Amino acid sequence: xxxxxxxxxxxxLLGLAVVGLIVLGFFLSTVGRSSETAYLCPSTLGIRTxxxxxxxxxxxQTRAILHYATSRVVPQQSVAExxxxxDVIKSLGxxxxxxxxxxxxxxxxxxxxxxxxxxxxxxxxxxxxHSILKDAPGLRAHTVRYRTQLRDAxxxxxxxxxxxxxxxxxxxxxxxxxxxxxxxxxxxxxxxTEWDMIMIDAPKGYFAEAPGRMSAxxxxxxxxxxxxxxxxxxxFLHDVDRKVEKVYAEEFLCKKNLVNGAGRLWHFQIPPSNxxxxxxxx
Numbered sequence: 001x002x003x004x005x006x007x008x009x010x011x012x013l014l015g016l017a018v019v020g021l022i023v024l025g026f027f028l029s030t031v032g033r034s035s036e037t038a039y040l041c042p043s044t045l046g047i048r049t050x051x052x053x054x055x056x057x058x059x060x061q062t063r064a065i066l067h068y069a070t071s072r073v074v075p076q077q078s079v080a081e082x083x084x085x086x087d088v089i090k091s092l093g094x095x096x097x098x099x100x101x102x103x104x105x106x107x108x109x110x111x112x113x114x115x116x117x118x119x120x121x122x123x124x125x126x127x128x129x130h131s132i133l134k135d136a137p138g139l140r141a142h143t144v145r146y147r148t149q150l151r152d153a154x155x156x157x158x159x160x161x162x163x164x165x166x167x168x169x170x171x172x173x174x175x176x177x178x179x180x181x182x183x184x185x186x187x188x189x190x191x192x193t194e195w196d197m198i199m200i201d202a203p204k205g206y207f208a209e210a211p212g213r214m215s216a217x218x219x220x221x222x223x224x225x226x227x228x229x230x231x232x233x234x235x236f237l238h239d240v241d242r243k244v245e246k247v248y249a250e251e252f253l254c255k256k257n258l259v260n261g262a263g264r265l266w267h268f269q270i271p272p273s274n275x276x277x278x279x280x281x282x
């Protein structure tokens with residue numbers, strides 16, 4: 001028999017699946033706590049044990065399970081899309097540094113996947129930050145001011161090549177006002193942290209006056225290329241079915257770095273770059 005309430009059932013099933021993923025993460029991290037293996041976390045300068053990290057997954061993951069089990073609101077991404085990021089977190093095998101463009105109903109879930117690590121959210125709307133933090137006060141979120149508008153996406157894509165501070169060989173972010181694609185006014189911790197994972201699911205990019213995700217994609221590429229630690233930076237871009245996200249991904253994140261995808265999500269692995277002469281990100 002066809003359900004009279006297909007939308008409600010779909011949301012309920014998605015919420016149940018998210019709870020299942022969180023429970024799985026809880027189980028894996030709890031099992032891992034019995035290990036005495038040392039971990040090198042990019043946010044530290046030396047080798048520290050899981051105990052030294054105070055790696056206790058219970059508080060954040062328990063809150064997340066309770067939240068999604070009792071809420072009608074579900075994450076924006078599908079289970080298949082969420083699983084791509086979760087698999088990377090599990091593969092790292094340690095608390096990591098996770099930067100997320102966007103704050104929303106899925107934020108508690110992302111933080112619960114990374115207990116003991118550093119998960120930071122960047123959001124454009126101060127009122128929305130206040131609204132989300134009322135229900136999840138433990139999340140680390142910062143308000144970001146964007147200098148771009150979606151209507152300028154094509155112009156920015158062609159003009160950045162003539163600005164030296166946008167060049168892949170010399171690009172930087174903090175204080176870089178000359179490069180309009182650079183996020184020059186982020187909190188210091190964003191610039192001073194080596195990010196293992198960067199999720200781009202904001203800012204808004206579906207009307208002309210919206211900031212668009214041009215500067216988020218560019219800045220993520222610069223962070224990844226300027227990485228000093230060993231290893232790649234995992235960059236996840238959502239809504240790649242939209243023209244601007246797709247074009248900017250191909251320009252700055254590069255098809256050669258695309259390693260996985262599901263639904264509207266692409267996963268890139270971007271290595272550090274010591275190239276001081278290249279005129280192209282790809």
